[in-house]
Amino acid sequence: MSSHQKKMTFCGCVYTIVAKIPKGKVATYGQIARLAGNPKTARAVGMCMKINPFVPRVPCHRVVGSDGRLIGFSAGKGVKTKKDMLLAEGVQFRNDSVDLLQSQWNT
DNA sequence: AAACTGACTTCTC
DNA sequence: GGAGAAGCCAGTT
Structure with missing residues (x-):
């Protein structure tokens, strides 16, 4: 196998997943964590979003809390x-939370 | 290698 | 439904 395969860091996987979120839809940290391989990595996902080196490529604004609540995002x-x-x-939206029933990313 | 931090989630009161 | 505490993971120092 070609050794030039970079070791896919957890964040790298997260970026790939988040970049796939369709417009008009949102995903929760827990959901991304689950897609990344482990549902308990929600916290790590948040860190990856914070460093987020690929701003327009990774729509971190489409990532919300488990309740559809807007958290993080210091921009x-x-x-x-x-x-x-x-x-x-x-x-x-419903008040200050996203209506996950209608706008959650349907995988 | 150990300790600390953080854009999380879930449970209990 | 709000407040507090515990658990988990990855990255940084």
């Missing part, structure tokens, strides 16, 4: 900017 005005971006994509 711009914080969750406010995040909410605005999601609204622009057609994500349904």
